[in-house]
Every structure is written in structure tokens, then in C-alpha cells.
Amino acid sequence: MDKKWTAVLLVSMLLMACGKMNDSAKPVQADDIPVVRIATAAPLSGAIAHLGKDNELGVKMAIDDLNASGLVIGQTRVRLEMVSEDDAGDPKQGTAIAQKFVDMKVNGVVGHFNSGVTIPASKIYSAAGIPEISPSSTNPKYTRQGFKTAFRLVADDIQLGGAMARFAVNTLKARRIAIIDDRTAYGQGVADEFEKAAKAANASIVGREFTTDKSTDFNAILTKLKAAHADVIFFGGQDAVGGPMLRQMKALGINLKFLGGDGLCTGEMAKLSGDALGDDVVYCAEAGGVEGEFEKKMLEWKAEFRRRYGVDVQLYAANAYDAVNVLVAAMMKAGSADPAIYLPQVSKVQIKGLTGPIAFDEKGDILQGALTLSTFRGGKKEPIGIVR
Structure with a gap:
């Protein structure tokens, strides 16, 4: 080249x-x-x-x-x-x-x-x-x-959160949704927009919990959400927290789809999640496409x-x-x-x-900002569609 x-x-x-x-x-x-x-x-x-x-x-x-x-x-x-x-x-x-x-x-x-x-x-x-x-x-x-x-x-988060909410309800057929955010401007913002769009699509929010962008122990909030019998969990935050959170979900026997915004759509997500990252478990949306x-x-x-x-x-x-x-x-x-x-x-x-x-x-x-919806298969991020 x-x-x-x-x-x-x-x-x-x-x-x-x-x-x-x-x-x-x-x-x-x-x-x-x-x-x-x-x-x-x-x-x-x-x-x-x-x-x-x-x-x-x-x-x-x-x-x-x-x-x-x-x-x-x-x-x-x-x-x-x-x-x-x-x-x-x-x-x-x-x-x-x-x-x-x-x-x-x-x-x-x-x-x-x-x-x-x-x-x-x-x-x-x-x-x-x-x-x-x-x-x-x-x-x-x-x-x-x-x-x-x-x-x-x-x-922006209005587009991103809305796209993920519609994907959760229309494609994954989720009706009971749990939400976690890391209280940052990004994490809380995208989670708020996801929640608004999910409610507009007639889904029920069965739990909303908070963590921080520096936390490492999520057992308490995950145990609480496990009892809520959610269909999926949406996380507003970055891969550095999302990866370890997914590991703890697996350890607690929480076998749910794990959704997020662009903070989860990274090359490092597979490393940070380890063996908890199965095929078609994590779904994310990143701006661009x-x-x-x-x-x-x-x-x-x-x-x-x-x-x-x-x-x-x-x-x-x-x-x-x-x-x-x-x-x-x-x-x-x-x-x-x-x-x-x-x-x-x-x-x-x-x-x-x-x-x-x-x-x-x-x-x-x-x-006309584009969004790319992706999942992970074989430990690698794989695009599944572009929306505008």
C-alpha cells in the first residue's frame, strides 16, 4: 500500500x-x-x-x-x-x-x-x-x-439510546428491562434516553441501579436485578466497567442479553469480559457507520x-x-x-x-448521523446493521 x-x-x-x-x-x-x-x-x-x-x-x-x-x-x-x-x-x-x-x-x-x-x-x-x-x-x-x-x-445519546431501545423491544422482544448506569454524563445520559425510548415502545423498566466508573464490585446491584426477572440488562458506561460486570453476571448465573452504547463497542470489550462474552450476548450501538x-x-x-x-x-x-x-x-x-x-x-x-x-x-x-449496531461473535465485534 x-x-x-x-x-x-x-x-x-x-x-x-x-x-x-x-x-x-x-x-x-x-x-x-x-x-x-x-x-x-x-x-x-x-x-x-x-x-x-x-x-x-x-x-x-x-x-x-x-x-x-x-x-x-x-x-x-x-x-x-x-x-x-x-x-x-x-x-x-x-x-x-x-x-x-x-x-x-x-x-x-x-x-x-x-x-x-x-x-x-x-x-x-x-x-x-x-x-x-x-x-x-x-x-x-x-x-x-x-x-x-x-x-x-x-x-448523540437521543439517537443512540433510542436505537438500542427499539432493538431491544422489536428485535430481542424484551418486555421487562433492567438498567444500570455509571453516573457519568455519558453513562447516565445514554441510559436516560434508552429508558425513555423503551417506555415509549411499551416495555417495562423493572429496575434501575447505579454504580460508578471506577467500581469493581457489582454483586449487590446484580443480585437485586436478578430478582426482578428482567429479559435484558442495559448498561450506560464504558468497557472498563462493563466487561467486569458481565463476568460477575455470569458468576451469579444471570444469563441475559447485555446491551449498551458505544462504550461497550470496543476492541477491548472481549478482553475485559473474558469467557463471559459468548456469541450474541452483548449488543451495542456506536455512532457512525x-x-x-x-x-x-x-x-x-x-x-x-x-x-x-x-x-x-x-x-x-x-x-x-x-x-x-x-x-x-x-x-x-x-x-x-x-x-x-x-x-x-x-x-x-x-x-x-x-x-x-x-x-x-x-x-x-x-x-444524518449514522449508528452501527453490533454484537460479539467468536470474541470479535461484528456489525449487524446501520441505522440513521
Whole structure:
């Protein structure tokens, strides 16, 4: 495979779409090339560090590809630079990092990973007028605060929770449903939306329990839910908790389908669940889903990702990659990397990304966001359908 196929494809597309092909740009020395800083923050330590690192590598790959192409914004050759910080999935740490990015005068932000961090950090970016594109935060509140700087490249929890509820009732024929969430903005948010949609589909919620994103012992709440005689259990949270929870379900003899959102749709879920992960036991929905002309390109990109970094894509690396290209497309359209100048162009971006067509609605949400429903078979995640 040509190592630079991604750079040639995407940059040529962006240049033609934005009308900024500039054959007269003068060659410059590396030391003279202005730097455009793209900041990114995610949990790079802790239980879900594998997901944060996945996003970081997506940003890095996009920046490396764009730099390899010889990027020109306006009349100037520029060099992109990634500024990455570990927010540990903690709102307090995340807001401190957001202020640090503002003080550094970064040109744009890809992040944060967790909704619970993205939402408070978004206020800081809004006040500074810096565009922020989250590749993975799904809580609806993020883009409903009225900030002109806030965008997301994934379907939100209303879509995700609703899709899983309809799947549980219509496909799995569940009528009695138990729900657990980890009390994070993401986990509680997606569980709330699942519950609303399940009730609307005439299912009964026979129990709702809570844990935390750092808990390891779920025997008490699982024993309580076992007595409720549920048909399925929905968990709002990440794989680091969901995997061990599934193990304890098996130990307690709870042989129910285990449903969740994108936090369970990861490559690590099989490792974290161990022998509790049987075929067609776990069902999850993740934002995104490529079809048609985008499938071949995504497969090639994932293979290139593994070749470069020695790991498989976990979840939203491609969305992070696309987020960088959206920011750059807006800069190219405006002819400037100054956030005050290019921000109005972000909402007008229309490009074909790795993850599909990208455009935003008036809130900053991606238009026609897709969702991929998956299960696990033979220890591997297997898509079973795409819904919009």
C-alpha cells in the first residue's frame, strides 16, 4: 500500500472543494513555515486510556498526512502541530487543560473524549472563540448550550439510546428491562434516553441501579436485578466497567442479553469480559457507520493505522481524523487559521470524510448521523446493521 495515499486523497479533495489550489506558493525553509496548533485532549491514563489514545492517534495521523502533502492556507505554506494533553476523563482536569489551550492560543481543538469533560470545557472554548469538534462526546447537552464554537461528529445519546431501545423491544422482544448506569454524563445520559425510548415502545423498566466508573464490585446491584426477572440488562458506561460486570453476571448465573452504547463497542470489550462474552450476548450501538463508496476507503485506512501504530482502531479514531480535516477545510475556505476568521466557515463545511458525508446542523450536530449496531461473535465485534 502506498504510505501517502491518505494524504494525497484527502488533501486534494479539500483543496479542490475549497478552491484554494495555489500553484504560485513560494517554497520556504522548514524553519520559516508558520505553525498551526491543533489541540486534543482525552483520557490517556486510567481505565479507558485505550480509548483516549485511539482518538489521539487519529488526530496524529491526520496531521502527519496533511503535513506530508505540503499544506497551504491562503497564500501561506503552513505546518500543523499536535498539542495533546491527558484530561484523565476528569471534568476538573479537563477544564484546566482547556484554559491551558486557550492561553497557548491554539488554532482549534479536537476533543474532548468524554461528555462529562467536553461539556464544561466547551464553555471555556466558547468564551475564547476557539472551534471545538468532539469526535466522541454523545451527551445532547454539549451542542444545546448555544455555543457557536461547539461541533460533534457523532450521533448523540437521543439517537443512540433510542436505537438500542427499539432493538431491544422489536428485535430481542424484551418486555421487562433492567438498567444500570455509571453516573457519568455519558453513562447516565445514554441510559436516560434508552429508558425513555423503551417506555415509549411499551416495555417495562423493572429496575434501575447505579454504580460508578471506577467500581469493581457489582454483586449487590446484580443480585437485586436478578430478582426482578428482567429479559435484558442495559448498561450506560464504558468497557472498563462493563466487561467486569458481565463476568460477575455470569458468576451469579444471570444469563441475559447485555446491551449498551458505544462504550461497550470496543476492541477491548472481549478482553475485559473474558469467557463471559459468548456469541450474541452483548449488543451495542456506536455512532457512525460507513456504507457504499466509503467502505473500501475505511478498510484501507484502518489497515494503514495498524501499520503505523501497531494497534487496531478501538472506536472513534477515524472521527478524530475527520475532525482535523474539518478544521483544516474551514481554515482553507477562510484563507486563515485565525479562529476569529475561520470559525464561521466550520458550520458551512461539506466534505466527504472517512466516516461518510460531513455537514452540520444549526446546533453543531452532524447531519444524518449514522449508528452501527453490533454484537460479539467468536470474541470479535461484528456489525449487524446501520441505522440513521
